[in-house]
Amino acid sequence: MTEQHRSGFACFVGRPNAGKSTLTNALVGTKIAITSSKPQTTRHAIRGIVHRDDAQLIIVDTPGLHRPRTLLGQRLNDVVRSTWSEVDVVGFCVPANEKVGPGDRYIAAELAKIARRTPVVGIVTKTDLVSPDRVAEQLVALQDVLEFADLVPVSAVDGYQVSTLSDVLVSRLPEGPQLYPGGDLTDEPEVTLVAELIREAALEGVRDELPHSIAVTVEEMIPREGRDDLIDIYAHVFVERPSQKGIVLGHQGARLKQVGADARRHIEALLGSKVYLDLHVKVAKDWQRDPKQLGRLGF
Structure with a gap:
């Protein structure tokens, strides 16, 4: 008799920069959630899909939960909470190299409200x-914060206990058939992933004041006429103030050129095709506080 197949949803929560996206990528085995050393780089609940013979685990990668200061911050927190209520198991990520702090306790207190009906697994990352x-x-220290269904230490970087974590999460899923086709790694449209890869490249190396101020929209993504090996992508990088535009462009546009080169490399790997990438930096004044602009930028 074959083992029952399990399928369902898991999500990782934790304060910003707790290693959630890197862990998602390690479990899925490819880069689908953007990672950056800047906190709060994840804005969309990107799902990674782990395919196993005995299970299909769909990981929802949520933004870091934090005390919101802007409308964008509130919307990000709403995304987190609505995600928690819909998954089968929650992984609470706390980095090994930082003491358990008030931010972690704030999240644990929120998680305690759902822990009765949704198992919460404590994950010590890094x-x-x-x-x-x-x-x-x-x-x-984590055991004092919340009563966890399981506790697992992992390192996404060297692969330590990643498969153990996969087993623990799968054991909490209901029995059921595959929810996605075998080859799929994420259900995000390619355009969303392309925009995220551009935003990640723009964030790298930009000074600390910018991470929340960058948004990217892909205006057009089409195969080049008469060529089946080239895709033309036109994208806008939005910042909130003219002074930030200068930072993203860099001296004589050098910084934006580098962003384009880095993003193109990752996009070509994602799409399996050569890419022509046309990037323009635009100012959308105070977009994080403006409901109309948030909507237009996809939040």
Whole structure:
């Protein structure tokens, strides 16, 4: 008798920069959630799909939960909470190299409200950055924060216990058939992923004041006429103020050129095709606080 097939949804939560996106990519085995050393780079609930013989685990990658200061911040928190209520299991990520702090407790208090009906797994991330003793201390510290269904230390960087975590999450899923076709790794439209890859490239190396101020829209994505090996992509990078435009462009446009080159490399890998990428930087004044502009930029 074959083992029952399980399928369902999991999501990772944690304060910004707790390693959620990197973990998603490690489990799925490819880069679908954008990663950056800047907190709050994830804005869309991108789903990664882990295909196993015995299960299909769909990971919803949510933005980091934080005390909101802007309308965008509130909307991001709403995305997180609505996601929690719809998944089969929640993974609460806390990095091994940082003490459990008020931000973690804030999230744990929110999670306690759903823990009765949805299992919450405690995940200590970034174990490659600390000693085994420190990992053990962090596991003990986490036990005081919430009653977890399971506790798992992992490192997405060196692969430590990633498959164990996969097993733990799968064990919490209901029995059921595959929900997505075998080859799919994400259900996000390609245009969304392309915009995210451009935004990630624009964030790298930009000074700390910019991470929330960058949004990207893909205006057009079409195969070049008469060529089946080239896709033309026209995209706009939006910032909130003219001074930020200068930062993104860099000296004589050098910074934007570099962004284009980095993004193009990842987009070509994603689409499996050569890409011509046309980028323009535009100012959308204070878009994070303006409901109309938030809507237009896809939030």
